[in-house]
Amino acid sequence: MTDLLLKLLGIDGVPSADPDVRFEFAHSAPAWAWFLALVACIALAAWSYARLDGSRPIRVILASIRTLALLVILLFAAGPRIIRQPERIEQDWIVVLVDRSASMSVPDVAGVPDRQTRESQLSQTLAGAWPAWSDVAKHRRILWLGFDATSYALPTLPSSLPTLSAPEGRRTLLGQSLDEALRAVAARPVSGFVVLSDGKSFDQPTRATLQRLAAERIPVYTVALGSESTPPDIAIAAIDAPAAAFTADLIPVSVSLSRAGPPNQPWATSVELVDTTTGAVLDRRRVESSDSAASITLLAKPAEPGHASWSVRIAPETDDLSRDNNTAPVMLELIQRPIRVVYIDGYPRWEQRYIKSLLIRENSIRSSAVLLSADKRFTQEGSDQLEAVPSSPEQWNEVDVLILGDLRAELFSDEQLSQLREHVAKNAAGVLWIGGSGSTPWSWRGRPLADLLPFTLDSESADSSVKPWNADVLLIPTAAASRLGLFRLSDAVDQPWPPALADPEAGWSSLRWSQRIAPGALKPTAEVLAAARPIDATATGESWPLVLTMRFGSGKAAYVATDETWRWRYAQGELLTERLWLPLIRFLARERLSRVGKPATLEVAPARLVAHQLAQVRLRIFDQTLIDARAKDSISKVRVHRAASSSPSDSTAEITLAPELGVPGSFVGTYSTREPGDYAAEPLDTSLLGLGISTPFEVITSDDELKNPAADHAALARLSQQTGGELIPASQLAELPAKLPNRQLRLLGAEEIWTLWDRPLALALIVVLLTLEWAGRKWIRLV
Numbered sequence: 156m157t158d159l160l161l162k163l164l165g166i167d168g169v170p171s172a173d174p175d176v177r178f179e180f181a182h183s184a185p186a187w188a189w190f191l192a193l194v195a196c197i198a199l200a201a202w203s204y205a206r207l208d209g210s211r212p213i214r215v216i217l218a219s220i221r222t223l224a225l226l227v228i229l230l231f232a233a234g235p236r237i238i239r240q241p242e243r244i245e246q247d248w249i250v251v252l253v254d255r256s257a258s259m260s261v262p263d264v265a266g267v268p269d270r271q272t273r274e275s276q277l278s279q280t281l282a283g284a285w286p287a288w289s290d291v292a293k294h295r296r297i298l299w300l301g302f303d304a305t306s307y308a309l310p311t312l313p314s315s316l317p318t319l320s321a322p323e324g325r326r327t328l329l330g331q332s333l334d335e336a337l338r339a340v341a342a343r344p345v346s347g348f349v350v351l352s353d354g355k356s357f358d359q360p361t362r363a364t365l366q367r368l369a370a371e372r373i374p375v376y377t378v379a380l381g382s383e384s385t386p387p388d389i390a391i392a393a394i395d396a397p398a399a400a401f402t403a404d405l406i407p408v409s410v411s412l413s414r415a416g417p418p419n420q421p422w423a424t425s426v427e428l429v430d431t432t433t434g435a436v437l438d439r440r441r442v443e444s445s446d447s448a449a450s451i452t453l454l455a456k457p458a459e460p461g462h463a464s465w466s467v468r469i470a471p472e473t474d475d476l477s478r479d480n481n482t483a484p485v486m487l488e489l490i491q492r493p494i495r496v497v498y499i500d501g502y503p504r505w506e507q508r509y510i511k512s513l514l515i516r517e518n519s520i521r522s523s524a525v526l527l528s529a530d531k532r533f534t535q536e537g538s539d540q541l542e543a544v545p546s547s548p549e550q551w552n553e554v555d556v557l558i559l560g561d562l563r564a565e566l567f568s569d570e571q572l573s574q575l576r577e578h579v580a581k582n583a584a585g586v587l588w589i590g591g592s593g594s595t596p597w598s599w600r601g602r603p604l605a606d607l608l609p610f611t612l613d614s615e616s617a618d619s620s621v622k623p624w625n626a627d628v629l630l631i632p633t634a635a636a637s638r639l640g641l642f643r644l645s646d647a648v649d650q651p652w653p654p655a656l657a658d659p660e661a662g663w664s665s666l667r668w669s670q671r672i673a674p675g676a677l678k679p680t681a682e683v684l685a686a687a688r689p690i691d692a693t694a695t696g697e698s699w700p701l702v703l704t705m706r707f708g709s710g711k712a713a714y715v716a717t718d719e720t721w722r723w724r725y726a727q728g729e730l731l732t733e734r735l736w737l738p739l740i741r742f743l744a745r746e747r748l749s750r751v752g753k754p755a756t757l758e759v760a761p762a763r764l765v766a767h768q769l770a771q772v773r774l775r776i777f778d779q780t781l782i783d784a785r786a787k788d789s790i791s792k793v794r795v796h797r798a799a800s801s802s803p804s805d806s807t808a809e810i811t812l813a814p815e816l817g818v819p820g821s822f823v824g825t826y827s828t829r830e831p832g833d834y835a836a837e838p839l840d841t842s843l844l845g846l847g848i849s850t851p852f853e854v855i856t857s858d859d860e861l862k863n864p865a866a867d868h869a870a871l872a873r874l875s876q877q878t879g880g881e882l883i884p885a886s887q888l889a890e891l892p893a894k895l896p897n898r899q900l901r902l903l904g905a906e907e908i909w910t911l912w913d914r915p916l917a918l919a920l921i922v923v924l925l926t927l928e929w930a931g932r933k934w935i936r937l938v
Contacts, residue, residue: 220927227921583708623670702716794808
């Protein structure tokens with residue numbers, strides 16, 4: 156329909172070339188109906204002029220005019236009209252989810268000359284596929300999203316790839332990220348999701364998510380990054396080290412290693428304890444194993460007091476997937492002060508004489524060695540003289556380690572024993588029991604200090620849980636002693652226990668008397684540091700506990716079920732007994748280091764938290780003047796901040812600590828956070844400011860994916876299969892757009908209608924045809 160005809164019909168503003176303009180009838184009829192109508196019009200016109208007089212050609216012309224008039228009337232009766240209906244094409248969307256978790260930094264992709272990281276593979280894959288994807292972007296909408304624990308929009312300029320920052324997410328939640336991506340494109344035509352990831356995720360799409368993807372016919376195409384056969388990963392799983400120790404003490408740092416990867420394959424690594432301040436290697440060991448886990452104890456003997464900043468690092472000798480888990484910090488405080496030891500025994504015996512002389516000779520120990528008789532009179536030796544056996548909490552508070560020999564419990568009052576029990580539990584003191592043939596441990600049954608024995612005494616008078624054993628035995632250290640750095644009597648690093656001590660033929664290595672402790676009598680928290688092995692049962696390996704330790708409240712207790720180690724003097728004088736007893740005494744005294752000599756202490760337990768884990772924060776004030784200066788039942792406040800800054804503006808939280816019931820000067824509260832990192836806690840009380848009271852702690856994520864960074868391509872394949880998609884190799888990303896369905900929508904706007912039958916031109920056409928017929932009939936004199 157030409158623009159001139161539209162103008163003649165009085166329809167303005169509608170170009171004839173507009174693709175949205177069409178012509179139609181309001182009452183449409185099929186072609187055969189119009190054909191019959193045409194035949195009927197011709198027949199009617201022919202019949203009306205067939206019997207009239209006049210020239211035949213003139214009648215034919217007049218019949219034709221009448222036929223045309225009838226047809227025009229029928230056409231107008233069908234409702235001819237012009238309609239314009241705008242049409243809009245809504246482009247479909249392609250949602251691209253790009254993995255931004257820390258596992259993308261794992262170098263497990265084969266490359267030349269070295270392996271590439273998954274992030275490098277991702278960048279190369281996107282750059283190589285961009286020419287094809289840039290053509291797709293011209294007629295489709297591409298939404299670029301990054302994801303780790305959640306999904307978020309990636310900064311993208313027009314006609315360019317998104318800008319990718321360093322992958323730093325410590326956990327991946329693909330299922331949650333898909334849910335958030337679906338919300339971002341709700342009510343839009345989505346051609347498909349494309350997930351570029353290594354498949355490592357701590358959640359999977361829920362059934363509701365999969366059902367929604369299926370209902371909306373959205374396939375998920377996954378692009379697998381990283382190596383399907385991930386190299387093994389050797390990592391530091393955990394570190395156990397004392398929070399405080401003495402200078403010149405042999406400090407144990409227990410390191411637990413883990414190996415992720417194919418099972419039953421040998422692996423080896425060197426493990427080093429490093430002083431991060433000086434860079435000096437304090438200890439180095441080599442670990443070989445075929446298991447998924449291994450442990451080793453590193454030892455260091457520092458000379459200078461103060462805050463020590465150490466670290467453990469490993470250097471795997473076999474293929475290692477990630478280096479991010481090859482280093483871990485060790486923080487401890489080194490204190491230079493003598494250990495206050497009180498040794499009380501019931502009678503002079505060889506073991507008592509050797510230990511007493513050892514304590515007197517050792518410069519790092521201030522000792523009092525007491526022989527307490529039945530009438531409670533005593534003789535004593537040592538560097539410090541006791542006026543009497545401690546009988547008040549203040550007097551017990553001066554003692555770091557109490558050594559109890561073979562003496563009767565009746566020599567102490569119940570009040571004294573209760574005070575000592577409380578001193579160990581609350582003030583982290585240590586108790587070392589040395590069993591004997593007379594009274595220890597049997598006479599302590601039912602007394603307050605029996606709780607500090609690492610085994611349970613039967614109620615009968617003839618105790619069946621602990622019996623004297625007069626046959627020769629050998630002392631054999633256990634793995635627990637090695638882990639704690641105890642019983643290292645040899646100079647050989649790889650063989651800390653002298654072979655001669657395990658050789659019954661040596662003679663002097665045999666212990667002629669010991670106590671046989673029933674394994675079933677041990678308390679649940681007791682650890683066996685050494686076992687007694689009878690010489691006549693060496694071949695069968697029969698043994699029972701000989702040296703035990705147990706935590707009691709804040710302190711520790713140890714029990715040695717023999718008094719025969721003095722016999723080792725026949726080998727190397729007093730060297731072996733010195734290396735046996737001194738580290739054990741230092742081990743029992745370490746827990747007290749964080750308290751003694753300070754006006755107050757602040758503790759966060761555990762010192763290594765998992766995100767969202769509730770930690771206990773305890774402030775202990777030991778200076779009575781500070782306690783007296785406080786208002787009764789007053790609270791205390793502690794500020795927790797990132798360890799990198801002590802500025803108040805960087806404060807993470809302010810914790811209120813309430814007084815601890817029954818413990819004067821003690822305040823307790825709780826704290827938790829979800830943000831991983833290194834933190835420090837310090838008191839806000841004005842009386843404690845400037846005293847250097849602070850404690851560091853660490854917050855980690857329980858699902859830190861770098862602990863096991865292996866790719867999971869199988870999970871990606873399952874996701875694609877469940878949604879009708881496909882797992883695509885990274886090299887075929889450019890071909891992926893051709894696989895995506897076309898989901899664009901044609902949206903129609905409101906119709907504009909112009910009817911033609913009521914136009915002046917239509918009426919004029921009918922009038923003209925009727926006038927022509929009338930004039931013809933007039934001419935041939937039919938009117």
